[in-house]
Amino acid sequence: MPLSRLSLIAATLTTALLASTSSQADVDKAIEYRQDALGVMAWQIGPLGDMAQGKIDYDAETFARRAENLAAVAPLPWEGFVEGSLRGDDHGVDTDALADIAEDWEDFESRQQTLIEETATLAELARGDDFAAMRRQVATVADTCKGCHDNYRAE
């Protein structure tokens, strides 16, 4: 990922701080959007995890493509965390996103940035031929996902 894109992302994250939205319908759409984006990430990482764990054979082209897709989508979900869109807020869509996110916004934002960077590293490694390093990096990405889920997602 070129630096210019990371800069754009950083700018986005800064301005996305629980952005105000104009209606409950907008909040509902934002929740659905972030769930969609996270769903795409889950789908893309699935085979990467399976290859890293030896459940399916490593295929260089598939691995590289999915790693690139994952890195491309990693910056996207976060703009969906708009004001009023967490558990306990008044909206029409179920969400597992805990109210702690608003209280710990800086930590949540820092975890977003870590995920963006770790997936970019995975995509870079996937263009090479060090599969051991790719496997370790898949574990790092998965741990990054899990860290946020453990802290900010309802059981």
Add this chain to the structure above:
Amino acid sequence: MPLSRLSLIAATLTTALLASTSSQADVDKAIEYRQDALGVMAWQIGPLGDMAQGKIDYDAETFARRAENLAAVAPLPWEGFVEGSLRGDDHGVDTDALADIAEDWEDFESRQQTLIEETATLAELARGDDFAAMRRQVATVADTCKGCHDNYRAE
């Protein structure tokens, strides 16, 4: 978008031809995945359309970022069109994807490739400063979406 990525995409599309999956649960997940990916695209294109139509002010950074996001996600939904995942097939998730997709697979695949290319063109234009060209290209992308919906999505 670098040529290498377009080549990867082309390879993916070729091998994705109504790929066999192993269970109804897999089919359901594939339907949800493609709906997620298309939902992300709809979210990203929204403000591009609003800027192109003058409903909101043109903002170069936002326009470029969303155009890049759109181009990054455009190759993703199609692997979710697996065998047995269309209307009339036996699966557990509602879908608007008509059975005609399987009958006209080559046309459907060609439309995917057109969308990938048109969104890549939009992202490229968005890095420049010709807003009139960007507006025209947003219309082209929207028409590409609509063409496929008109043919292959239930009303």
